[in-house]
Amino acid sequence: MDRIAQAFARAGAQNRAAFVAYLCAGDPDFDTSLAACRTVLACGVDLLELGVPFSDPLADGLTNQLAAQRALAAGMTCARVFELVRALRSDHPDTPIVFYTYYNLVFTHGVDAYVRAARAAGVDGLLTLDLPPEEAGEVLAAGQAHDLKTVFIVAPTTPDSRIPKITAAATGFIYYVSREGVTGVRAEMAGGIPEAVTRIRAHTTLPVVVGFGISRREQVSQVARSADGVVVGSALVNCIQENLGHPARMAARLGAVASDLAAGTAR
Amino acid sequence: MGAAAKTAEPLDRFSLPDAAGHFGPYGGVFVPETLMTALEELGAAYAASKADPAFQTELRQQLRDYAGRPTPLYFAEQLTRHCGGARIYLKREDLLHTGAHKINNALGQALLARRMGKRRIIAETGAGQHGVATAAVCAKFGFECVIYMGAVDMERQALNVFRMRLMGAEVRGVEAGQKTLKEAINEAMRDWVTNVRTTHYILGTAYGAHPYPMMVRDFHRVIGLEAREQILAQEKRLPDELISCVGGGSNAIGLFFEFLEDLAVRLVGVEAGGRGIRPGEHAARFAGGRLGVLQGCKTFLLQNADGQIDQTHSVSAGLDYAAVGPEHAFYRDRGRIEFEYATDDEVLEVFRLCSRLEGIIPALESTHALAYAMKRARELGPDRVIVVNLSGRGDKDVQQVERMLKKQT
Numbered sequence: 093m094d095r096i097a098q099a100f101a102r103a104g105a106q107n108r109a110a111f112v113a114y115l116c117a118g119d120p121d122f123d124t125s126l127a128a129c130r131t132v133l134a135c136g137v138d139l140l141e142l143g144v145p146f147s148d149p150l151a152d153g154l155t156n157q158l159a160a161q162r163a164l165a166a167g168m169t170c171a172r173v174f175e176l177v178r179a180l181r182s183d184h185p186d187t188p189i190v191f192y193t194y195y196n197l198v199f200t201h202g203v204d205a206y207v208r209a210a211r212a213a214g215v216d217g218l219l220t221l222d223l224p225p226e227e228a229g230e231v232l233a234a235g236q237a238h239d240l241k242t243v244f245i246v247a248p249t250t251p252d253s254r255i256p257k258i259t260a261a262a263t264g265f266i267y268y269v270s271r272e273g274v275t276g277v278r279a280e281m282a283g284g285i286p287e288a289v290t291r292i293r294a295h296t297t298l299p300v301v302v303g304f305g306i307s308r309r310e311q312v313s314q315v316a317r318s319a320d321g322v323v324v325g326s327a328l329v330n331c332i333q334e335n336l337g338h339p340a341r342m343a344a345r346l347g348a349v350a351s352d353l354a355a356g357t358a359r
Numbered sequence: 360m361g362a363a364a365k366t367a368e369p370l371d372r373f374s375l376p377d378a379a380g381h382f383g384p385y386g387g388v389f390v391p392e393t394l395m396t397a398l399e400e401l402g403a404a405y406a407a408s409k410a411d412p413a414f415q416t417e418l419r420q421q422l423r424d425y426a427g428r429p430t431p432l433y434f435a436e437q438l439t440r441h442c443g444g445a446r447i448y449l450k451r452e453d454l455l456h457t458g459a460h461k462i463n464n465a466l467g468q469a470l471l472a473r474r475m476g477k478r479r480i481i482a483e484t485g486a487g488q489h490g491v492a493t494a495a496v497c498a499k500f501g502f503e504c505v506i507y508m509g510a511v512d513m514e515r516q517a518l519n520v521f522r523m524r525l526m527g528a529e530v531r532g533v534e535a536g537q538k539t540l541k542e543a544i545n546e547a548m549r550d551w552v553t554n555v556r557t558t559h560y561i562l563g564t565a566y567g568a569h570p571y572p573m574m575v576r577d578f579h580r581v582i583g584l585e586a587r588e589q590i591l592a593q594e595k596r597l598p599d600e601l602i603s604c605v606g607g608g609s610n611a612i613g614l615f616f617e618f619l620e621d622l623a624v625r626l627v628g629v630e631a632g633g634r635g636i637r638p639g640e641h642a643a644r645f646a647g648g649r650l651g652v653l654q655g656c657k658t659f660l661l662q663n664a665d666g667q668i669d670q671t672h673s674v675s676a677g678l679d680y681a682a683v684g685p686e687h688a689f690y691r692d693r694g695r696i697e698f699e700y701a702t703d704d705e706v707l708e709v710f711r712l713c714s715r716l717e718g719i720i721p722a723l724e725s726t727h728a729l730a731y732a733m734k735r736a737r738e739l740g741p742d743r744v745i746v747v748n749l750s751g752r753g754d755k756d757v758q759q760v761e762r763m764l765k766k767q768t
């Protein structure tokens with residue numbers, strides 16, 4: 093079994109949903125980001141979704157936009173993101189790492205070369221926000237050739253008739269975005285999540301994770317009842333943003349928030 | 360791959376894009392999943408409207424009575440004399456209601472939004488001309504209207520911000536990145552992803568995810584249809600060259616489309632050379648860019664080696680953009696459309712010259728086309744004919760130009 097499947101299997105065996113944490117690679121700089129990743133990984137995270145910073149993140153809300161800006165300003169590049177993954181791999185050999193990225197950052201290096209390099213660095217999966225399955229032929233072929241898993245999104249606006257096209261393209265897991273909109277913390281949970289997960293499961297045996305707008309333990313608990321995994325991003329990124337220049341406080345806050353959210357995954 | 364081999368393939372202007380929105384290797388649909396269904400619905404609604412005679416009749420009437428079509432094809436006698444070469448004609452899109460060609464597309468898409476039952480409209484704007492056109496049609500049809508505009512552009516095109524607000528639009532300033540057109544599009548896309556069930560996004564140029572490049576092109580085809588008839592009536596022959604400025608590429612493809620298969624007519628797009636072709640100093644995608652994917656579509660982009668989008672610069676907000684419409688990229692490969700650029704300094708000079716010689720104040724965007732046309736006219740004999748798309752008027756630019764001229768002296 094690959095690392096992604098293993099992580100979901102482990103969580104399932106413990107009767108809980110997998111905890112998927114999003115952080116932006118290199119936010120606010122390489123070293124602090126590496127420390128932040130290690131902190132959350134020590135606090136119950138099952139799968140790390142690493143945002144690859146892009147100049148024009150049109151699917152992201154303000155929190156993640158600012159995180160990407162900080163990372164790019166601190167000199168984050170494609171090569172440095174791979175370096176970050178290699179550093180994490182040295183002490184986390186079993187934790188799956190999935191890139192959350194935009195297609196130009198993949199395409200510009202040549203899709204096959206990029207996927208091969210990502211796999212070699214220790215990346216397990218690729219979620220490309222602005223790449224629908226219709227345009228993903230090259231990524232699918234490269235993923236197959238180099239054993240990198242693909243992740244695709246189902247949205248509330250996705251009709252049933254489209255779901256098979258999406259599940260057929262995915263090899264890692266399916267990401268259900270719980271609301272129309274961009275990433276970011278929301279006070280209220282979107283409705284219809286269990287129904288959506290059921291609709292997706294009718295077409296695939298891959299794990300289904302739910303994300304976008306989930307920031308509190310109660311929300312995690314609620315989603316964990318129906319989904320195989322729960323994604324939290326902006327709530328963790330906020331811990332970085334609110335403690336810039338205070339590494340000890342940042343680590344403490346990140347650890348506390350991640351542990352609290354992780355506890356919410358129990359069914 | 361010589362030019363002769365390329366032109367040997369028959370050119371069928373109606374064969375593109377394919378059903379998935381591709382112009383050869385360019386175009387396509389690169390958007391978050393949340394928007395996929397809306398784009399499919401838009402494509403279907405657009406196809407139905409195109410085949411619906413009642414829709415087409417209403418569009419034609421509105422273009423005539425509200426926008427002021429047809430626009431004249433004007434022989435610019437003074438500019439021609441000044442250059443001492445080819446005869447220069449101006450396609451007077453600057454005379455349209457709201458001041459630029461943008462109204463052709465805004466009207467078409469507003470009628471389409473009404474047909475789809477969407478009563479909230481969003482749009483991006485750079486120079487403000489597309490924003491003003493969208494605000495106008497929203498006022499007229501009673502739609503809620505939100506316009507996204509970079510904070511830098513709001514300052515340099517302040518007059519248009521006031522016009523939009525006067526017509527009832529909400530103008531939201533965008534503070535991200537370099538605060539110009541690209542960031543305004545990002546923000547409009549974010550709004551659309553959030554409100555897609557109720558909202559139609561009136562994209563303002565021949566760019567983005569399918570069906571936008573095709574649809575926006577089609578709404579501007581009227582420019583070339585008229586120009587072709589007019590030049591045949593006035594000169595009794597086709598022109599030698601057509602020249603348009605290219606931001607995303609809507610006024611250019613609108614003029615060029617009817618002439619694509621007339622291989623003797625040279626088609627030239629003029630990009631923004633800014634302060635010169637160095638990273639961050641210009642917006643000439645074909646001079647300094649390479650293939651990439653941005654804001655819905657695969658095309659030529661100004662980007663660094665890592666795929667991060669470069670900053671751009673142009674004196675004209677409407678051309679100050681890192682990407683170019685996919686159909687232009689396709690026809691450039693075929694050698695059918697050629698691309699040149701004009702620098703800020705050249706543009707400022709021609710802006711004053713055209714104002715003084717013809718009594719026509721051109722938009723800074725359109726002045727790029729004019730600057731190259733004047734250079735070109737000098738190279739050609741008086742038996743040659745050039746048609747320039749005067750895509751907009753320069754009222755919006757006079758304060759900015761005044762400030763810049765003061766700085767120069």
Ligand SMILES: Cc1ncc(COP(=O)(O)O)c(C=O)c1O
Nearest residue numbers: 488564606607608609610677751
């Ligand atoms: C007058 C005018 N011309 C040209 C443009 C550039 O757009 P396009 O290349 O789509 O014609 C603009 C954009 O704002 C404009 O206002």
